[in-house]
Amino acid sequence: MRTRSQSRRRRQQQTLPVVENFDLEEPIVEQNVVPMADNRTMAQMLQAPIEGYEDAIVVPPINANNFELKQPLINLVQSNKFTGRQDPHNHLRFFNKVTSTFRHPEVPNTSIKLLLFPFSLDGEARDWLDKEPPRSILTWDDLVSKFINQYFPPSKTTYYRNEIITFYQKPNEIHQKKPW
Template identity: 35%
Template sequence: MDDEPMWAADHVVALTPGSAITIRETENGFAIKGNHLTLIKGNQFDDRTKTVPHKHIHEFLGICDMFKYRDTENEAVRLMMFPLSLTGEAKTWLDKLNEGTIETWDELRTAFISRFFPPALFDRLLIEICAFSQHEKESLTDVWLRIKEMLKNCHGHNMSKGNIIKIFYHGLNEITQEVINAAAGGIFLSASQRQSLAQARLG
């Protein structure tokens, strides 16, 4: 219908010849719902923003799970939709992969994570967390939000809550340490882990 808004219209998605992604047993005329397309393109990954690839995968899957396509398997939908969630250098990376490189969603996710979250990046983020320190004039709330963001970006760090608390506490300046010591009713690190988690809002 001519009066139908663009976001409501269906759009046919077809992989281009020579694509790195191979999709088996799927009709070429897969039509994506217009509002689904809007959500996907509104959450694109370009490798220049601070978006973590793991976060992008999580958000992408969340959007995909909002929609169901009859006669089309979830895996096929993900494989056809994921290229639309990339832009800039990330899209260029996918386009340059050899034809037929990827046949499953797990292969696509692994390739994406390996490219945009390599071991060297993980090591650098982990070092930054271990060297964490409060900035000048940074409030307790802001410093806590910052280390939470650092931990979230370093996906798979596997650090215990106890170690995180120690890194956080030792990274604070003396004045802030005194504030949380007073709130804990003594030395913050001497309190039980449950008390420490409650004071630091981890629990």
């Protein structure tokens, strides 16, 4: 049977030594260890990453003096938010109509559209835009193409085209001449 002092001694031997005056700024160098390609200090490794939070949409620099998006324009865009369940073509028509009402002589209309488009999305559609790779949308045409392909893919177009092609008149349907 062990005495208390023997048990205490055994626990002290089993515990790890305490490292004092540990400097996070100084890299740790051990012998017989293959150096890693990452030469950051321990403090740098413990910091939260700051990259990767960029938006998917890249808005070209605007060099106009006194340019800002007015809140009424943002509110107008937000009055018809796209959630992913509506017709994307109708959403783009409405969005183009709204953004065409705002002009600034030194700012291209496409830059205004790129700035405002995220305000017109909500729910699933907002999640879609947030999941797009950072800096992957460089022009208004890029944005429209990705948006339409996401919410009205070519397979859907093919499906509807095939549905229209297979329309036929049933025997009991009579073609009537319209009065106009």
